Amino acid sequence: MKKLLLISLVTCLFFACDNSYSPIILDSHCRDTLSCNPSKAQRVCYSTIFQSIEYIPIPTDTNFLIGNIDKLLVVDDFFIIMDKYITHSLFVFNKLTQEKIQIQKQGSGPGDYVVLQDIYWDSKQQVVKIYCNVRKKILHYDIQGHFLREETLPYRSNRVFSIGNHYTYYVDYLRNPTIIKNNKYPNLMLTTQDGKVLCGADYFSADISTSLVYSTLPQFSVMNDTMLAIKPDHSQTVYYVTKDNIIPAHYLNFNNHNVDHRYWNKVTETGMTFKKITDYSNAIGLCESYYYMENKDVIIFKYRYREQLHTVLYSKKSHKLLDANPFYNDMDQITPFQPVLVQGNKVYCLLQAEDIITASSFLYEQQSVPESLLNTTQALDNPIIVVFTLKDF
């Protein structure tokens, strides 16, 4: 009879299962909290944080003109640049040899992309992977710009990254009805290669139009070969993605200034516009955090509080958090702190050639920028990559 009951129980359990993924991750499970108080922000100088600056001009000629740098990857001496909107190209140049190539393959044939949605470096396979979310393809190119192969993905998203044998997808207010579960869509999910969803996180807080909210399309920070970090815009949770799981790692706590139900209620009101929402957010003093980047030593992000953009730098070694407003450039007096990549102890920013030309007489006077750079820069040159080396702080 016991056997009979056991069989019955197993049968019941078998039919109680369904194919939904788990677990639903809650923000309250975060391991660490980073507390920011906008009223206690202080003036911080670049020299407090950085020990040196290096300038890397990107070579310019008519066949190598970059419209905008939407993403930068640094692999040894190679710089891989994605220009998503203007030339729809990938630019690769070698800092040492000055060798340069442009990959422009818009189309629908093998190796082509319709939209250059995202790129990343696969360190295991030593290839650049280009993601087209219209063709739902990942295209593999070697560092010399040769097309190797392509693979098909089951979902569309804004960002993709392969981790172990799995894929992680990030969507930014782009609901994907194919993965709806319990009336929720995950922004961030981990799947197997054939698309089985293993884990989903950061559900949409409200049904919103992308034109209503300021969105920076966050990118994955590569912590190491088996871990990525990402913080969706308007979420205060930083997620770690491993090859098997998605873990809420840090919670950015602004206390009374957190983006909460007040914001989402406003966003979903009828007749809302971008300006009305921004004005409301400024009026009640919400802190909207963006541009999150992290590596094993440091966390860098920005947040907007009452029309002021604060820069936050957090040292994981000393647990010291600097909330900088203003973040004063006392080093070269010209490069704005808008990181495009944080890798090791290097922070990569961009300096526009025309800004150097405009401020050239001031810069000559200050001698804060190498004279050779001032002498050789032309107004229509490609942007200059500025590499800040971090101090221990």
Next chain:
Amino acid sequence: MNIRNIIIGIVIVVLISFDGIVLYKYRQIQNRYWDAVRENLVLSNKDVSLSGKLSKNIILQQESEGLTVQTIKVQDVEHKREVPLQSLIKTDQQSVLCFRFRENDCDACVQQSLSLLKEVSEYFPEKGIAILSGYGNVRQFQAYAQSTDKHLFLVYNVDTVSIAAENQEQPYFFVLTHEYKIQNVFIVCKEDAQLTAEYLHSMAHKYWAVHKH
């Protein structure tokens, strides 16, 4: 006694299995039903917003219609100089189909329109299509122009075209006639690419089909 227990056991297992199967199928049907309801709701909301968008576009198009081009200067990438917009018209009979976009316009709409333009470019005469981009930065414009099919399109950069169609965030088309008038203004609607394709075909027919023969 034992046989009776076994039979009862088998019956229980069969019944539970049957229940389980029925429950599982019911859940599947229910999920499909709610997904369909949700999808229909989203679609009907989309229809309402699309119709509002098209109505607004029609008003802006009408407002822009028939205006004479005054002193609009465009940057010519080939000669690296500024020229008046009128200089696009080379002969008395020629009209030019212009596609206007700015850097903050919806990128998907711009790409969709450019792809459709490429498809129909064979119906237009040489130098019959001009792209009027709106980059604030000269290098960005040059990078864009460099990456464009220059054998298919004329490429210029212009700060502002002072017509009502400029007061929204979608790219738009218009025909610049030999009388230097802006006609047949059409604001792109991302949700309906077919409309853009039909517009381009009808413009090709209206302005250039006769000359073609």
